[in-house]
Amino acid sequence: MRYGIFADVHANLEALEAVLRAYQHERVDEYLCVGDIIGYAANPKECIEKVKSIAKVSVAGNHDWAGAGLFSVDYFNPFAKEAISWTKNNLDSEARDFLGSLSLEYKNEYLTLVHGTLDNPREFNYMRGDYQVEETFRLLETRLCFVGHSHVAGIVGKDQDGRTFYHDNFDSGRPLPRTDNSGVHIEIRKNVKYIINVGSVGQPRDSNPAAAYCIFDTEKMSVDIKRVIYDAPLAREKIISAGLPRFLGDRLLTGR
């Protein structure tokens, strides 16, 4: 089984389409979305429709639930607040109901999906710092946990002796090396559990503007996080023309 796992599309249709084109070469059997389909960019409706049509499961991100009125925007920054209020006005009730129907966690025999952390997922905390990482490992019942939320791809493992090790940058206060477009490949080791942040399709924040997407192969027991360059200038233009904050468009060009 080959899973195509992606997160944080954030209404960026150009990035989503580029990722779906890239997945065409990956023999994916099943797509899974780790939340935040909407918020920030100009095509929430189109992104919801696409994700709905291809993903077997989507879990809720904070923006999804905020768009459905289930999560308060009090702690959102001003740009995110403005984007959510614009997004709500540009979604019909069917789309909002779909966002509201997303659950916080999903689990199958191989993997768990959660947007933030397993420790109180409805608070949408960041997997930042050792506490969140350790709590999620403690609560994790499968070998792999796929997360999103920080928009920075990274992998952390915990072996049977309880040793935690960081494969790639994980948003944990450590310096963030740039993930280059050749991507990251790891073999899943026996007796090791992993938390994998798949990065962001529609608003990467690791100084690399290319869209991020992940493939998990259950036969090879391998995980790849890849990057694909997309038409970020067009996504930016659409954000500005829609009257959304210019900053939300500009940041797509630098991946910050």
Ligand SMILES: [Fe+2]
């Ligand atoms: Fe997000």
